[in-house]
Amino acid sequence: MTDSGTGSTQYDRPEHLGDETLTFYQRLKAGWANADAIAFDDGVVTLTYGELDAATGRAASALLAQGLEPGDRICLAMQKSLAQIVVLLGALRAGLVVLPLNPDSPAEVVADQISRTAPVLLIGEREDGWRSRTESGPAAVPRCLDADPARPHDPLHATDHTDPDRFSVDDEAGAIILFTSGSTGRPKAVIHSHGALFANTDALRIIWDIGASDRLLHVLPTTHAHGLIVAPMPILLAGGTVVLRPRFDPGDAVAWLPRVTCFMGVPFYYGQLLQHPQFTAGAARQLRLAICGSAPILPEVREQVEDRLGLPLLERYGMTETLIMTANSPARNRAGSVGLPLPGWSLRIRSLVTHETAPPQEIGDVEARGPLALPSYLDDWAETARKTAPDDFFRTGDVGWVDTDGFLHITGRADDLIIYAGLNIQPSEVEAALVAINGVVDVCVFGVPHPHAGQAVMAAVVSAAGTTLTPAAIRAELIGKLPATKIPKRVYVVSTLPRNTMGKLRRDLLRKAFEHGTL
Ligand code: AMP
Numbered sequence: 001m002t003d004s005g006t007g008s009t010q011y012d013r014p015e016h017l018g019d020e021t022l023t024f025y026q027r028l029k030a031g032w033a034n035a036d037a038i039a040f041d042d043g044v045v046t047l048t049y050g051e052l053d054a055a056t057g058r059a060a061s062a063l064l065a066q067g068l069e070p071g072d073r074i075c076l077a078m079q080k081s082l083a084q085i086v087v088l089l090g091a092l093r094a095g096l097v098v099l100p101l102n103p104d105s106p107a108e109v110v111a112d113q114i115s116r117t118a119p120v121l122l123i124g125e126r127e128d129g130w131r132s133r134t135e136s137g138p139a140a141v142p143r144c145l146d147a148d149p150a151r152p153h154d155p156l157h158a159t160d161h162t163d164p165d166r167f168s169v170d171d172e173a174g175a176i177i178l179f180t181s182g183s184t185g186r187p188k189a190v191i192h193s194h195g196a197l198f199a200n201t202d203a204l205r206i207i208w209d210i211g212a213s214d215r216l217l218h219v220l221p222t223t224h225a226h227g228l229i230v231a232p233m234p235i236l237l238a239g240g241t242v243v244l245r246p247r248f249d250p251g252d253a254v255a256w257l258p259r260v261t262c263f264m265g266v267p268f269y270y271g272q273l274l275q276h277p278q279f280t281a282g283a284a285r286q287l288r289l290a291i292c293g294s295a296p297i298l299p300e301v302r303e304q305v306e307d308r309l310g311l312p313l314l315e316r317y318g319m320t321e322t323l324i325m326t327a328n329s330p331a332r333n334r335a336g337s338v339g340l341p342l343p344g345w346s347l348r349i350r351s352l353v354t355h356e357t358a359p360p361q362e363i364g365d366v367e368a369r370g371p372l373a374l375p376s377y378l379d380d381w382a383e384t385a386r387k388t389a390p391d392d393f394f395r396t397g398d399v400g401w402v403d404t405d406g407f408l409h410i411t412g413r414a415d416d417l418i419i420y421a422g423l424n425i426q427p428s429e430v431e432a433a434l435v436a437i438n439g440v441v442d443v444c445v446f447g448v449p450h451p452h453a454g455q456a457v458m459a460a461v462v463s464a465a466g467t468t469l470t471p472a473a474i475r476a477e478l479i480g481k482l483p484a485t486k487i488p489k490r491v492y493v494v495s496t497l498p499r500n501t502m503g504k505l506r507r508d509l510l511r512k513a514f515e516h517g518t519l
Contacts, residue, residue, distance in 0.1 A: 020171040024194040025093040028201075029053060031237045037212060039236065042082050042244045043256075045152055049239065052086070055153050059090025060164030062156035066121060066145065070095025070167045071174070075119040075141065077101045077110075077130060080222045080246055082152035085232070087123055088222075090156075092176075095169040097191065099177040102223040102501070103128055111138040116189055116379050117177055123147050123156070171195030177378065178225055180320045181500055189378035190321050196372050197229060200323040203342040205234040207329040208289055208314075210262070214240035215286075217260040219248040219269065221501055225320050226294050231264040254278040262289040267297035268503025270305045270313070271442070281310040289330070291316060295504045296410060296428060298435050298443075299336060306335075315339060317410060321375060321387075322394055325368045326408045337407035338400075344371030348393065349402055352424065363401045363411060363426075367393040399426070416507055418447030418455050425457055425486050427507070433486075434459060437477045439467035444497050445488065446507045448515045459488035460497060460510050469493060490514070 022030075032039075035050030047055065068074070074096050078084040091098045099117050101110065103124065114122075115138040122141040124130030126148070134141040147155040174191040181187065204210070216235045220227030232242045243260055245252055250272045257263070257279070265273075270292060273279040284290075290309055292302070293316040305313045316327035317338035326347070328339035341347050348357050349364040358364040367389060374394050376384040387395045399417060400410040411426045418425040427445035434443040442462035447455035463469040471491035478487045492514065498506040 020195065021168055022194075023093060023095060023169055023173075024175055024197045024201075025056065025089055026165070027194075027198045028089075028233070028236050032239050034212065034239060037239055038241045039239075040082050040085065040152075040242050040244055042152075042246075045082060047082060047086075047152060051153065052089070055086045055155075056090040056093050057164040058154045058158040058161075059087050059156050060094040061160050061162055062145075062158035063091055063094050063096060063121075064162070064164065064166070065158070065160035066143070068094065068096055068121065070169050071097060072121070073097045073099060073117055073119040073177070075099045075101050075114060075117070075122040077103045077122055077124045077128070078147055078149065079103055079125065080227075080244070081149045082244060083147060083149040083155035084222060085244070086152055087147055087155055088228075090164070092194070093164055095167045095173065097174040097177060100223045100228060102221070107133075107139070112187075113179060113189070114139045114141060121145055125149055169194060171198075171372075176228070178228075178320050181224075181502070181504065188321075188380055188383060190375045191378060192229075192323065192375055193372070196323065196370075196375065197233065199344065199371050200229065200342070201233040201237050203344065204230065204324060204327065205237050206343065207327055207331075208234065208262075208291070209330070210234045210238040210240060210289075212239040214238060214262055214289075215243060215260045216240065216262040216264065217243050217245070217253065217256050218264075219245045219253055220264065220266070221247070224294075224502055225318070225323055226264070226266070226502065230293075230316075230318065230324055235262070248272075250276045250279070254283055257283045257287065258285060261286050262291070263287060264289075264291040264293075266294045266503040267292060267301060268295070268499060270297065271301050274301065274304050274308065279308055281308065284309050284311070287311060290314065291327075293317060293324075293338070294502050296412070299432060300435055302335065317408065319396060321377075322368065322370060322396070325370070325396075328407075334403070334405070334407040337403065337409045339408065340406055341368070341408075345369065346393075347402060347406075347408060349400065352399070358401075360402050360404045363399060365414060366396045366398045366400045366408070366410070368396060369393045416446065418445075418457050420447070420450070420455055420457060420485055421453040423485055430457060430459065430482065430486055430488065433478055433482050434461060434474070434488075436481075437469075437474060439464050439469050440474070442497055444505050444507060444510055446511050446514075448511055450489075456489040457486060458490050458492070458510075458514055460492045460494050460514075462495065462497060463493060 032049040039052040040047040121143045126146045175194045179187040314328040318324035326339040351358040351364045430445040450456035498509045
């Protein structure tokens with residue numbers, strides 16, 4: 001077994017942040033050298049680091065005054081706002097375990113997440129009517145607390161001002177519960193510890209060289225690891241500024257672009273930004289980090305973004321379960337790869353054929369091991385066992401290869417692999433050929449059951465406005481560019497492709513919609 005963690009940056013943990021008895025919040029705070037520097041700016045209100053610390057102290061006191069103790073679980077059902085972040089950080093400061101819940105989730109999702117995590121308190125916004133929704137049934141929560149999103153300095157109306165830091169927790173104590181997106185089955189709950197949050201945040205700060213002068217444009221949802229942890233926390237650890245916008249809107253994003261140094265998005269956002277004429281190098285004149293992740297980006301989109309911005313688009317790779325495992329950085333970037341293992345991480349590829357560790361360049365199952373024990377699924381020991389190799393490598397469920405310099409390349413999810421007459425077909429390969437056709441703007445390739453061949457390759461394609469591409473013309477374009485076995489048996493021209501809130505393609509929905517297409 002060989003680890004291919006070559007090129008991994010030396011991990012120099014700063015001494016003042018090394019105390020393992022501090023909460024994640026206390027470790028963030030240790031980096032705040034200037035109390036007057038702006039931590040958050042939402043376009044209307046700003047919070048300096050001094051104000052943020054006072055606000056999270058009030059929130060922590062208000063929560064502890066409810067009789068809560070470290071380790072108690074709470075559900076945070078607030079919309080994205082400064083107030084939501086203040087409550088989150090206040091709860092982490094008090095040692096509570098936070099389940100961030102999207103208040104717009106369907107009732108059955110709310111009931112599922114609450115019944116499986118059993119929070120003792122739910123924090124909602126008064127207007128949302130959480131009290132009646134959580135009084136009884138599977139979504140019942142013992143208590144509700146109203147938060148006021150209009151009062152980021154004191155969203156919980158604290159009346160108790162006792163010491164918010166009176167409890168301490170250690171590195172392994174739970175901090176945040178996240179649910180996986182569940183596009184390949186029932187969503188799974190994962191608890192991240194204070195230590196895991198800190199290790200990932202600090203590693204990203206180091207490799208992206210984030211400092212106090214950085215300003216991040218934050219447009220991601222704050223209920224997924226990307227928007228909740230990966231994007232804002234390295235900036236807060238470095239004492240920089242998070243410009244917090246309520247949601248992604250291309251017009252709003254380009255209006256803020258001239259005032260920021262970092263942008264983090266999912267491929268879908270970059271595709272949308274390309275449609276905007278003001279998404280230019282001129283607008284992005286202060287930008288030094290353009291980062292992309294959470295889903296595969298089409299090479300064409302990446303290249304166009306790089307041409308427009310005059311900057312490399314740095315891809316990074318992670319999962320709800322592991323947080324970030326690999327990343328490109330300005331110093332070590334390889335286009336088309338998702339980067340090198342983060343400090344403390346090792347990777348290996350298992351051959352799809354022999355299941356042994358594969359040499360560089362060979363495609364196989366991606367497995368990774370981090371600096372800390374991987375989190376287990378909250379209520380699914382069988383799945384935890386299935387995903388964890390005996391030597392603690394995590395079976396990511398992704399397929400990819402490592403090049404001779406140690407950069408990881410992801411080719412897709414193992415579940416999305418199409419097996420046609422015994423032949424493994426990566427949807428990404430067929431998608432790359434489809435998107436190269438003039439007039440094709442978005443694609444999704446998926447497998448459906450085939451009576452003789454096991455599975456058949458199918459494609460859903462979105463064409464550019466004003467073009468009249470037909471399925472037959474698209475298939476004809478692929479002849480000679482792909483082997484006949486990889487040319488989709490059916491091509492559907494559709495107006496949009498189904499995506500989740502992170503802009504990720506929902507291949508499962510297309511599979512379901514077109515499952516009888518070959519019969
Ligand atoms: P989630 O748990 O929702 O963050 O989804 C994690 C999955 O997203 C990974 O297992 C990958 O399949 C995919 N993913 C994340 N980042 C990338 C990336 N940069 N390129 C390709 N796929 C990615």
